[in-house]
Amino acid sequence: MKIRLDTIVKTFDTFRAVHGVSLEIESGELVALLGPSGSGKTTILRMVAGLEYPDEGAIFFGEENATDIEVRNRGVGFVFQHYALFPHMTIGENIAFGMKVSKTRRSTAEITERVADLLRLVQLDGLKDRFPAQISGGQRQRVALARALAVDPKVLLLDEPFGALDANVRRDLRRWLRKIHEELGITTLFVTHDQAEALDLADRVVILDKGRIVQTGTPEEVCRAPENAFVMNFLGDANRLRATVTAGRASVNEILFDAAGVPDGPAELFFRPADVIWREDGAGIPAVILRVIDRPDSKRILAVTADGQHVEFDTAPEFPFRTTARGTLEILRPRVFSTTPA
Numbered sequence: 001m002k003i004r005l006d007t008i009v010k011t012f013d014t015f016r017a018v019h020g021v022s023l024e025i026e027s028g029e030l031v032a033l034l035g036p037s038g039s040g041k042t043t044i045l046r047m048v049a050g051l052e053y054p055d056e057g058a059i060f061f062g063e064e065n066a067t068d069i070e071v072r073n074r075g076v077g078f079v080f081q082h083y084a085l086f087p088h089m090t091i092g093e094n095i096a097f098g099m100k101v102s103k104t105r106r107s108t109a110e111i112t113e114r115v116a117d118l119l120r121l122v123q124l125d126g127l128k129d130r131f132p133a134q135i136s137g138g139q140r141q142r143v144a145l146a147r148a149l150a151v152d153p154k155v156l157l158l159d160e161p162f163g164a165l166d167a168n169v170r171r172d173l174r175r176w177l178r179k180i181h182e183e184l185g186i187t188t189l190f191v192t193h194d195q196a197e198a199l200d201l202a203d204r205v206v207i208l209d210k211g212r213i214v215q216t217g218t219p220e221e222v223c224r225a226p227e228n229a230f231v232m233n234f235l236g237d238a239n240r241l242r243a244t245v246t247a248g249r250a251s252v253n254e255i256l257f258d259a260a261g262v263p264d265g266p267a268e269l270f271f272r273p274a275d276v277i278w279r280e281d282g283a284g285i286p287a288v289i290l291r292v293i294d295r296p297d298s299k300r301i302l303a304v305t306a307d308g309q310h311v312e313f314d315t316a317p318e319f320p321f322r323t324t325a326r327g328t329l330e331i332l333r334p335r336v337f338s339t340t341p342a
């Protein structure tokens, strides 16, 4: 089922949480809404679910305008971070619940068979008769997904479903969710503030800031070609150095960088900590090492440029230089963004 959001606006009292968002999610696609806290992700998801009503704009499911369709008739399945299972029902009863109350009538035998299939799908066969308190947090979220899938949703909406779990469990669950998505192919909208989660899982990532989409693209597109300073910063560690752009060239400490398309004037040069080569002497930006931090697989070097700007970069564990060493920074994959408001 294709979903289309057409210029959606949502205001709470006087606060505009969503500013005219338009977005198309192709049938079978897994799209992540990624942004910092308060950027409007959950509000958008709730409008797609029908739990919140947009002030302006429309939401289409396929060709049908779904804006006025009630939640229970939209054919959506949800999994939320804190959408607790019914504690007094077993895992099997939790999964069966939606089917028992659904308009589509199913026989007891059909329901039992479907529960068994879903338990197999989420790899929890054998746990049917346990209660939610008797399984782990990660298992509970898998049950929540099975419960959401039980009624054959056309669209799956997931709001930070793994948010409360620890890092290793989260990683396993997202690989697992991706596999299930590939098996079932249900159009899925996934909300997260975790960059790694979005990049790991999604076919396409929609990056939000203050209720607006700031970039949409495949994980490769948003990582390799961030369109603005916000995306560059939000997706991972980034260094920034003051620069001045003249005729498509940015100057930093008299070293020139390509800045094609960036307007003349003040700008910033961005680069990732992995994109620095340190040399004892050379044509790069002069700097002094302030601190060396050892990590299991690398060293993180904190340095300061000749004009007092701080830079962090990563090197191999064998990096021989120490605090107070002087050298130059060669910057790979630099990006220049204007600091003049558009």
Ligand SMILES: Nc1ncnc2c1ncn2[C@@H]1O[C@H](COP(=O)(O)OP(=O)(O)OP(=O)(O)O)[C@@H](O)[C@H]1O
Pocket (backbone or CB within 6 Å): 012, 013, 015, 017, 035, 036, 037, 038, 039, 040, 041, 042, 043, 044, 193
């Ligand atoms: N019912 C409400 N009444 C008033 N303001 C609200 C309401 N729901 C959300 N907001 C505000 O709208 C903005 C967007 O909220 P939303 O929950 O969509 O953000 P989010 O990106 O999902 O954030 P988080 O990652 O913290 O959940 C926030 O500033 C929030 O305080």
